[in-house]
Amino acid sequence: xxxxxxxxxxxxxxxxxxxxxxxxxxxxxxxxxxxxxxxxxxxxxxxxxxxxxxxxxxxxxxxxxxxxxxxxxxxxxxxxxxxxxxxxxxxxxxxxxxxxxxxxxxxxxxxxxxxxxxxxxxxxxxxxxxxxxxxxxxxxxxxxxxxxxxxxxxxxxxxxxxxxxxxxxxxxxxxxxxxxxxxxxxxxxxxxxxxxxxxxxxxxxxxxxxxxxxxx
Numbered sequence: 001x002x003x004x005x006x007x008x009x010x011x012x013x014x015x016x017x018x019x020x021x022x023x024x025x026x027x028x029x030x031x032x033x034x035x036x037x038x039x040x041x042x043x044x045x046x047x048x049x050x051x052x053x054x055x056x057x058x059x060x061x062x063x064x065x066x067x068x069x070x071x072x073x074x075x076x077x078x079x080x081x082x083x084x085x086x087x088x089x090x091x092x093x094x095x096x097x098x099x100x101x102x103x104x105x106x107x108x109x110x111x112x113x114x115x116x117x118x119x120x121x122x123x124x125x126x127x128x129x130x131x132x133x134x135x136x137x138x139x140x141x142x143x144x145x146x147x148x149x150x151x152x153x154x155x156x157x158x159x160x161x162x163x164x165x166x167x168x169x170x171x172x173x174x175x176x177x178x179x180x181x182x183x184x185x186x187x188x189x190x191x192x193x194x195x196x197x198x199x200x201x202x203x204x205x206x207x208x209x210x211x212x213x214x215x216x
Contacts, residue, residue: 003159004103005102005103006104006163007107007149007161007163009108009169010106011110011186012046012165012185012187013165013183014086014094015090018165021046021077025053028069032069034060041056042057044057047165047187049134050134054066054069089205091122095127104127106132107140107146107149109134109168112136129153143173145172146178158177161179163180164180164182165182165187165193166193170182170193171196174196181200182201183203
């Protein structure tokens with residue numbers, strides 16, 4: 001077992017939610033009568049903390065309206081949440097990794113309230129021994145989430161692996177000295193992910209499973 005600790009991003013890596021998040025950002029901008037960000041721009045901010053996301057996706061939004069925008073986004077997200085499903089094969093992959101003795105964790109741009117709801121609604125909580133959210137520590141791409149998780153498990157950087165679908169995940173891993181695997185079926189395009197030199201880029205959950213079977 002090379003990587004005793006495997007850390008997963010949530011949205012766009014385990015849950016097929018990237019497209020819905022983009023639409024929610026766009027709808028919230030419309031609600032506040034602000035310029036609607038392009039899909040590419042809205043996709044890029046997935047995984048960042050709230051303030052960093054808003055500064056990038058909706059630069060004309062005054063800071064005093066961040067709470068109003070967040071509430072509009074949350075309203076649209078809750079309306080879509082029932083249609084967001086795990087990527088095919090995710091549940092079985094987590095079951096098998098957990099059964100094999102890997103310690104699993106989540107590092108996400110979601111709030112703690114949002115992740116807790118997601119863990120319960122998907123019935124995946126049992127597989128994760130720890131998690132870190134953007135409202136608990138420095139958000140991605142800062143390495144704090146990974147550093148805190150490694151400290152929690154007393155794992156050295158070489159014993160941890162980050163799996164995510166955005167450049168923010170890969171930059172966080174690099175800053176923490178941790179290997180990373182990029183999944184290209186989420187928010188960010190494959191070329192942008194490959195440019196950050198992860199150990200592997202995989203295009204599906206079965207490909208991720210195959211890589212982990214051979215390399216983890």
